[in-house]
Amino acid sequence: MPTSGVVDDRSSALPVVVIGAGMAGLTCAAELWAAGRDVVVLEAADGVGGRLRTDRHPKGYRLDRGFQVLLEAYPALRRQVDVGALRPAPFDAGALIWTGRRLIPLADPFRHPAALPRDLTTSLFGPGDKVRLAALAVRARLAPWESAAHAAGKPAHDVSAAEVLWGAGFGRGFVERFARPFWGGILLDRTLATSAGPFRFTLKMFLEGSALLPEGGIQALPERLERRLPLGAVRLNRPVEAVVVEEGRAVGVRVAGNTLPAAAVVVAADPPAAKRLTGITAIPDAGVGCVTVYLTGARHPGTGKRLVLDGTGTLAVNHVAPLSVVAPSYAPPDRHLLAAVVLSEAVETHPDDEALARRARHEAARMLGHDPTDWSVLSVVRVPFSQYAQPPGIHGRLPKTTTGIRNLYLAGEATVDSSYNGAILSGEAAARAVFRDSRRYEE
Ligand SMILES: Cc1cc2nc3c(=O)[nH]c(=O)nc-3n(C[C@H](O)[C@H](O)[C@H](O)COP(=O)(O)OP(=O)(O)OC[C@H]3O[C@@H](n4cnc5c(N)ncnc54)[C@H](O)[C@@H]3O)c2cc1C
Numbered sequence: 001m002p003t004s005g006v007v008d009d010r011s012s013a014l015p016v017v018v019i020g021a022g023m024a025g026l027t028c029a030a031e032l033w034a035a036g037r038d039v040v041v042l043e044a045a046d047g048v049g050g051r052l053r054t055d056r057h058p059k060g061y062r063l064d065r066g067f068q069v070l071l072e073a074y075p076a077l078r079r080q081v082d083v084g085a086l087r088p089a090p091f092d093a094g095a096l097i098w099t100g101r102r103l104i105p106l107a108d109p110f111r112h113p114a115a116l117p118r119d120l121t122t123s124l125f126g127p128g129d130k131v132r133l134a135a136l137a138v139r140a141r142l143a144p145w146e147s148a149a150h151a152a153g154k155p156a157h158d159v160s161a162a163e164v165l166w167g168a169g170f171g172r173g174f175v176e177r178f179a180r181p182f183w184g185g186i187l188l189d190r191t192l193a194t195s196a197g198p199f200r201f202t203l204k205m206f207l208e209g210s211a212l213l214p215e216g217g218i219q220a221l222p223e224r225l226e227r228r229l230p231l232g233a234v235r236l237n238r239p240v241e242a243v244v245v246e247e248g249r250a251v252g253v254r255v256a257g258n259t260l261p262a263a264a265v266v267v268a269a270d271p272p273a274a275k276r277l278t279g280i281t282a283i284p285d286a287g288v289g290c291v292t293v294y295l296t297g298a299r300h301p302g303t304g305k306r307l308v309l310d311g312t313g314t315l316a317v318n319h320v321a322p323l324s325v326v327a328p329s330y331a332p333p334d335r336h337l338l339a340a341v342v343l344s345e346a347v348e349t350h351p352d353d354e355a356l357a358r359r360a361r362h363e364a365a366r367m368l369g370h371d372p373t374d375w376s377v378l379s380v381v382r383v384p385f386s387q388y389a390q391p392p393g394i395h396g397r398l399p400k401t402t403t404g405i406r407n408l409y410l411a412g413e414a415t416v417d418s419s420y421n422g423a424i425l426s427g428e429a430a431a432r433a434v435f436r437d438s439r440r441y442e443e
Contacts, residue, residue: 013037013038013263014038014261014262014263015037015038015039015040015262015263016029016032016037016038016039016040016262016263016264016265016266016434017039017040017041017042017252017253017260017262017264017265017266018032018039018040018041018042018265018266018268018411019041019042019240019243019253019265019266019267019268019269019277020041020042020043020044020050020267020268020269020270020273020274020411020412021041021043021045021048021049021050021222021226021234021236022048022049022050022051022052022222022268022269022270022412022423023049023050023052023221023222023225023420023423023424023427024050024268024411024412024413024423024424024426024427024430025041025043025050025266025268025269025411025412025427026041026048026222026225026226026229026234026427027076027080027225027411027423027424027426027427027428027431028266028268028411028426028427028428028430028431028434029041029229029233029234029427030080030225030228030229031427031428031431031432032431032434032435033228033229033230033233034228035431035435037263037434037435038263039229039233040233040235040260040262041229041233041234041235042235042238042239042240042253042255042260043234043235043236043237043238044237044238044239044240044269044273045236045237046236046237047219047236048219048222048223048225048226048234048236049218049219049221049222049223050222050270050423051065051066051270051383051386051420052064052065052068052218052219052221052222052420053065053218053219054216054217054218054219054220057378057379059332060331060332060335061294061296061330061331061332061335061337061378062216062217062329062330062331063217063294063378063379063381064217064218064219064292064339064381065381065383066290066292066381066383066386067292067321067323067339067341068218069091069211069212069213070083070086070088070211070212070213070214070218070221071202071205071206071209071211071212071421072088072209072210072211072212073204073205073206073207073208073209074205074209074419074420074421074424075146075147075421076146076147076421076422076424076425076428077221077420077421077424079424079428080225080424080428081221081224081225082224083212085224086212086214086215086216086220086221086224087214087215087216088212088213088214088215088327089212089213089215089305089326089327089328089329090210090211090212090305090326091210091211091212091213091305091306091307091321091326092107092304092305092306093107093206093210094106094107094306095178095182095306095307095308095309096303096304096306096307096308096309097124097177097178097181097308097309097311098308098309098310098311098312098315098367099124099177099311099312100311100312100314102369103303103308103367103368103369104124104311105306106124106178124173124174124177124178124311125170125171125173125174125177125178126171126173128169128171129170129171129173129174132168132169132170132174133170133174135168136164136168136200136203137203137207140200140201140203140204140207141204141207141208143200143204145200145201145204146425147201147416147417147419147421147422147425148195148197148198148200148201148202148390148395148417148418148419148421148422149197149395149398149416149417149422150197150201151196151197151198151200151201151204152195152196152197152198152200152392152395152396152417153196153197154396155392155393155394155395155396155397156393156396158195158196158197158392158393158395158396159195159196159392160192160193160194160195160196160391160392161179161183161187161192161193161194161195161196161198161199162175162191162192162193163196163392164196164199164200165179165192175192176311176313177311177312178309178311179192180192180313181309181310181311181313181318181319182309183199183202184318184343185307185309185318185319185341185343186198186202187199187202187288187387187390188288188289188290188343188344188386188387189288189343189344189389190313190318190343190345191345193391194389194390194391195390195391195392195393195394195395196392197390197395197417198390198417198418198419213323213326213327213330214327215327215329216329217330221420238255238256239255240253240254240255240269240277241253241254241255241256241257242254242277243265243267243277243278243408244259245405245408248405248406249405249406249407249408250262250264250265250405250406250407250408251407252265253265262407263407263438264407264408264409264434264437264438265407265408265409266409266410266411266430266434267408267409267410267411267412268411268412268426268427268430269412270385270412271283271284271285271287271385271388271412271413271414272285272287272385274410274412274414278403278408278410280399280403280410282397282398282399283398283399283410283414284388284389284390284394284398284414285388286388286389287384287385287386287387287388287389288344288385288386288387288388288389289344289347289382289383289384289385289386290341290342290343290344290347290383290386291341291342291347291350291353291356291360291380291381291382291383292339292340292341292342292380292381292383293317293339293340293341293342293356293357293360293361293364293377293379293380293381294337294338294339294340294377294378294379294380294381295337295338295339295340295360295361295364295375295376295377295378296331296335296336296337296338296375296376296378297335297336297338297374297375297376298334298335298336298374299336299370299374299375300325300336301320301322301325301336301338301368302368302369303320303322303325303368304322304325305322305325305326306322307319307320307321308320308321308322308367308368310363310367315363315367316342316346316350316356316359316360316363317340317341317342317359317360317363317364317367318341318342318343318346319340319341320338320339320340320341320364320367320368321338321339321341322336322338323337323338323339324336324337324338337378338364338375340360340361340363340364342356342360347382347384353380353382356380357377357380358377360377361375361376361377387413387418387419388413388414388418390417390418395416395417398414398415398416399414399415400415401415401426401429401430401433402433402437406437407437409430409433409434410426410430411423411426411427411429411430412426413426414426415429415430416429
């Protein structure tokens with residue numbers, strides 16, 4: 001970010017208007033403000049965060065709007081947010097795999113070396129797959145990837161995650177029992193038809209850091225970014241209706257029927273909204289969704305701080321996260337909170353929340369070896385557009401930060417890859433582009 005030698009022209013100039021207060025918009029605004037530009041962030045919703053929101057349940061639970069974790073190794077996140085200030089609690093590396101009869105523990109041998117002998121003798125998959133996984137992991141750790149898009153490599157050579165696994169010779173047991181539920185839960189795609197980029201990059205991220213839950217819920221992350229902005233810079237409940245373009249340049253935005261003039265406009269809305277606002281057809285808008293069923297009970301889940309994965313492929317629930325075991329702040333004292341997550345394919349066949357919740361409760365209890373009556377349904381959170389679909393090669397077809405219209409920029413995950421690491425990178429790139437162009441036009 002070009003912070004040196006920048007003149008503070010906040011008092012005299014029109015603000016840069018950023019549309020959307022998700023991770024992309026907040027990053028862009030924080031970078032611009034830090035470098036001396038006036039910024040206004042217009043957000044349609046009643047809070048910041050976009051897809052990183054947390055609701056406070058009246059009984060004291062923290063319910064994220066869809067289960068997701070904070071990956072502390074994300075390079076862009078480390079640059080922008082003091083993760084320690086979120087007082088995060090880590091999941092244990094590894095997982096428990098449900099085989100249909102019992103749970104088999106699987107630790108990450110790179111992070112828990114003591115578990116290596118046990119994991120090598122697991123009946124889940126053979127030593128050959130352990131060696132193949134170690135080879136993939138060594139390559140991932142040595143690679144200089146900054147994002148999933150970077151890890152995808154040249155678009156013409158990109159393949160799916162499934163093709164990487166089959167091509168490397170992994171056995172069916174490894175793929176079906178571990179890779180599908182584990183990466184399926186991350187990519188929200190159990191078929192693993194997603195690009196190898198997000199697959200490789202998340203492997204690297206899980207090897208290099210922990211998966212965390214912030215004490216205040218996932219929304220604490222964007223709120224931390226918001227704190228870098230002055231009071232009043234973020235205006236909530238302000239859906240932008242249109243970008244105002246005159247003579248080939250963006251001059252403002254239309255909100256509640258009025259025009260707000262702007263020195264530049266950065267569209268950092270979610271991909272479907274960004275596509276509507278800009279008309280840029282390269283913005284991907286095919287979504288992948290998931291449903292998080294929150295379950296509560298007095299009984300300890302008995303899982304430790306580990307995810308429970310469905311290794312059978314027969315359940316609607318792909319994984320269960322023992323949230324309150326990892327972060328006690330997620331539930332009131334003496335209660336526990338589980339997130340049972342159902343992925344897109346199963347979501348599509350269960351349009352009815354009540355039936356899906358009943359099924360999720362039953363399946364989660366079965367995986368834990370509990371009685372279904374030990375758990376009750378607290379809430380069902382359906383997010384049809386959690387991420388955009390990322391088939392092989394997509395990262396080479398994504399739109400650029402600059403739009404062809406002067407003073408109009410695009411941020412948001414649509415320009416990098418579908419993750420909050422990608423969203424942060426996109427916000428940084430948009431701030432750089434605003435700066436570069438404003439200096440060029442001034443010269
Ligand atoms: C359940 C779930 C699980 C996920 N899992 C992971 C994961 O494991 N790892 C990972 O990295 N990512 C994950 N993601 C994706 C990640 O959350 C997103 O990639 C990221 O948050 C996108 O940030 P963004 O700023 O680009 O967009 P958003 O967060 O969508 O923010 C866009 C903002 O623009 C606002 N907006 C839209 N239209 C307008 C308008 N007209 N006027 C004003 N404001 C507008 C929206 O209200 C929103 O606040 C997950 C998402 C979900 C929901």
